[in-house]
Amino acid sequence: MTEAAISIRGLSKIYKGGKQALHGIDLDIPRGQIFGLLGPNGAGKSTTINILAGLVNKSAGEVSIWGFDIDRDPRNAKASIGIVPQEIVFDPFFTPRETLENQAGFYGVPKAKRRTMELLGKVHLIDKADAYARSLSGGMKRRLLVAKAMVHSPPVLVLDEPTAGVDVELRQQLWDYVRELNALGVTIVLTTHYLEEAEELCDRIAIINHGRLITNEPTRDLVGRAQEKAVEVTVDRDLDAAPDAPCFDKIELKGTRTLVIIYDKSRVNAGEVLAAVQKDGLGIVDVSTREADLEDVFLSLTRSANG
Numbered sequence: 001m002t003e004a005a006i007s008i009r010g011l012s013k014i015y016k017g018g019k020q021a022l023h024g025i026d027l028d029i030p031r032g033q034i035f036g037l038l039g040p041n042g043a044g045k046s047t048t049i050n051i052l053a054g055l056v057n058k059s060a061g062e063v064s065i066w067g068f069d070i071d072r073d074p075r076n077a078k079a080s081i082g083i084v085p086q087e088i089v090f091d092p093f094f095t096p097r098e099t100l101e102n103q104a105g106f107y108g109v110p111k112a113k114r115r116t117m118e119l120l121g122k123v124h125l126i127d128k129a130d131a132y133a134r135s136l137s138g139g140m141k142r143r144l145l146v147a148k149a150m151v152h153s154p155p156v157l158v159l160d161e162p163t164a165g166v167d168v169e170l171r172q173q174l175w176d177y178v179r180e181l182n183a184l185g186v187t188i189v190l191t192t193h194y195l196e197e198a199e200e201l202c203d204r205i206a207i208i209n210h211g212r213l214i215t216n217e218p219t220r221d222l223v224g225r226a227q228e229k230a231v232e233v234t235v236d237r238d239l240d241a242a243p244d245a246p247c248f249d250k251i252e253l254k255g256t257r258t259l260v261i262i263y264d265k266s267r268v269n270a271g272e273v274l275a276a277v278q279k280d281g282l283g284i285v286d287v288s289t290r291e292a293d294l295e296d297v298f299l300s301l302t303r304s305a306n307g
């Protein structure tokens with residue numbers, strides 16, 4: 001078996017003050033994938049990434065990156081990973097060109113092997129190469145961070161909430177670049193709150209909540225497991241209240257004629273739900289259903305983990 005890009009065993013973190021952010025996480029991130037790490041606020045995603053980056057010390061467990069243990073072989077482990085942090089941190093007096101040159105120097109990349117302008121081109125910042133970093137927009141700064149994470153050509157690139165504050169067009173360019181890197185063999189790990197994006201981009205998704213791994217499976221399987229389905233029904237007369245029936249998990253009246261019904265597709269089918277609406281003589285004028293997406297899976301999985 002090929003070794004994982006990132007291997008995490010029994011990873012725990014207790015912060016000073018006693019907050020336990022991670023409770024024994026076991027996770028293998030396969031090489032060559034775009035891997036999504038999802039979870040609600042405070043789940044422990046940044047803690048995990050900061051441990052990989054060497055910014056936070058773990059309390060227990062083992063982590064290796066590209067086969068290098070972060071305790072026994074920290075130099076090689078560090079050289080194998082590039083991290084795009086959630087927070088934008090730059091020296092505002094350096095230009096993008098200088099920022100990348102300094103970072104390359106920090107990683108000991110010889111001058112002849114530096115790819116400063118190539119990287120700036122990839123993230124669409126050539127024309128800003130010599131501008132002060134403080135004059136860049138939020139989106140530009142984030143793209144510069146991506147270029148900065150790639151100066152030492154690591155086989156693994158981790159992006160922590162990379163699209164926060166990036167507008168739609170630039171986000172698309174960022175994802176194109178991420179896909180391009182992945183096609184060249186770079187393993188990508190990203191955390192995001194944009195579930196649609198995770199669904200579109202990631203081969204595999206792990207969800208953590210309250211510091212515990214809830215699931216880790218191919219995106220396809222995860223989406224297929226969504227059991228909750230929503231149907232929106234427009235009826236032929238005004239209603240004061242939403243009708244009730246045992247097959248509805250939840251029903252809500254939107255305006256006076258539209259019912260939004262949530263049901264469990266493993267228990268009932270759409271026909272039964274519609275029949276239940278019609279049973280009191282209500283006529284149905286329009287119906288629309290929503291296919292399960294990652295949001296549904298995510299909510300139902302994290303909800304069941306909470307309760």
Ligand SMILES: Nc1ncnc2c1ncn2[C@@H]1O[C@H](COP(=O)(O)OP(=O)(O)OP(=O)(O)O)[C@@H](O)[C@H]1O
Pocket residue numbers: 015016017019020021039040041042043044045046047048
């Ligand atoms: N330096 C710290 N000291 C104490 N507690 C911390 C520290 N950093 C994070 N925590 C706590 O650890 C838990 C996990 O936080 P973490 O930042 O890893 O979550 P996250 O999943 O990245 O969330 P977000 O999406 O909001 O960044 C949270 O309860 C948080 O308050």
